[in-house]
Amino acid sequence: MRIYLDHNATTPLRPEVIEAMCAALRDVPGNPSSVHAEGAAARAAVETARERVAAAIGAAPETIVFTSGATESNNAAIHSALAAARPKERRTIVTTATEHPSVSEPLASLETRGWRVVRLGVDRDGLIDPDAFAAALGSDTALAAILWANNETGVVQPVRRLVELAHEHGVPVHVDATQCIGKLPVDAATLGADTLAASSHKQNGPKGVGLLYLRPGATFEPLLRGGGQERRRRGGTESVAGIVGLGVACELVRREGPARAARMAALRDRLWNGIREKIQGARRNGSATAVLANTLSVGLPGAPGDVLLAALDLDGVAVSAGAACHSGSVAPSRTLLAMGLTADEARCSLRMSVGHGVDEAQIDRVLAILPDLVARVRESAA
Ligand SMILES: Cc1ncc(COP(=O)(O)O)c(C=O)c1O
Structure with a gap:
């Protein structure tokens, strides 16, 4: 053993997740965008999952966009924030030296295209200094991107304080919360981050599914276009069974x-x-x-x-x-x-x-x- x-x-997938996914694969053949009964059933399955995911992270269902995983969610959040920034005035991105590659690599690529990336160091405990973070924020900052809990060390940043500081400077914040759901309380609405990424497979859901939370009222520029799915925020036919699995995994997090x-x-x-x-x-x-x-x-x-x-x-x-x-x-x-x-x-x-x-x-x-x-x-x- x-x-x-x-x-x-x-x-590993929880048995409840496997059961729900098998049922969806077997019994829900429709495309959620279709208007017939099969389509409506698939849409209902996706929307039930959205409610479950939203409830697990203290958010409203319409703030949740389903993606292919946290890598896509992180890339989409960065893409959207920079599309909204005024490039002549705001060319700087503030982040940490210990981000996951799904944040650090897109930022490194942007750097080669003229964006300035400020990577804040961490102390021996793995924590960034909020004062250094505040000092790095300026009128030229387009985005702050913070890893809430580190995947290697598990170190948890004082993310609520960092979001407050960024907002005091008028800077939008993206939080990578991929390691957090089920391990610490995640309340997206009170955290106040502009965007928040998470994945399904870190809390006993299937691989290849993720979510992006968007603060209510925030503008969003899609990374993937075409098809108009997810309220025009993420093109592509939804992975219905995967989303159902994520929904059940989140329901278990909430219940437990x-x-x-x-x-x-x-x-x-x-x-x-x-x-x-x-x-x-x-x-x-x-x-x-x-x-x-x-x-x-x-x-x-x-x-x-x-x-x-x-x-x-x-x-x-x-x-x-x-x-x-x-x-x-x-x-x-x-x-x-x-x-x-x-x-x-x-x-x-x-x-x-x-x-x-x-x-x-x-x-x-x-x-x-x-x-x-x-x-x-x-x-x-x-
Ligand atoms: C902190 C963090 N962010 C992002 C990711 C990427 O998630 P995914 O595998 O869903 O693309 C991972 C793990 O792979 C992670 O640990």
Whole structure:
């Protein structure tokens, strides 16, 4: 029986999600844009999902646009904000040095086309300084783009304060909340961000579906045009079964409330306490308080993360040596380097993220095998 501790990369589908998706695939063949009964049934399925998603993030249904995932949502939000900016007056984008590539890469591409990108550093805890953020905002700032919770370290930025500061400077804010739903309270309306991106597969929904929240009343310039779907905000026939799955996943988040995160935190703390006790030199990367309930990034000096990952995999345990959504490379994590870790410290790090299906016995099994593996890897790496 394998032990899956890589829930920040993706999560297994909950049985309720699979059932609802199978029913939609089987029983809802229509195109939501068609006006006949089959079309109306597909439209109804999409709109029920929209209500569920909206309820899970404290938003009104009409503020939700379905997308193909958070990568598209992030790209669409950046595209729209810059299309609305007056290019001659507002050429600067303020962001952080620890964004997910679905934000950092579009911004790097814009930089080559004349936009100025200010990337704020983070401290040893992985947090950006709100005063430095405020100081970076000016009358030339077109957009602030902030990662709410980091996928590698789980570090949670003081996003509400950052949104307030940006708005005090008249700057629109995009928040990447992909890692947040189900792990911390997300209330889009009170957060006040202009746009907010999230994905389905980080909270037990299917892959290839996401959402973009748009602040009520905000203008929006679509990235994908054609077909007029999603109230002309995202062209393309909707992935009906995927959207239904996302809806059920969000309904489960809403129903389970804070108990879900509390359970994750208990498992994560059990793991960290065991590691700290049993593995000499182990240290935690990033804030231990401003952190997602399910995430543990640990430094294990002398034990390269990629070697440990392979050894754990052979023993039936799935973890990540860095950012698994884009892993496969042995380059040290950008996020850990930005926090001031050396390349060696960053390389000798592991990310373990818990979620649905993980229990105490699995954590204890990992704690039974990890110390020995670390000792062996340290010996062979020495
Ligand atoms: C913080 C963050 N943003 C964006 C993404 C991209 O999401 P998706 O896989 O839905 O495109 C991910 C994960 O892959 C992520 O962790």
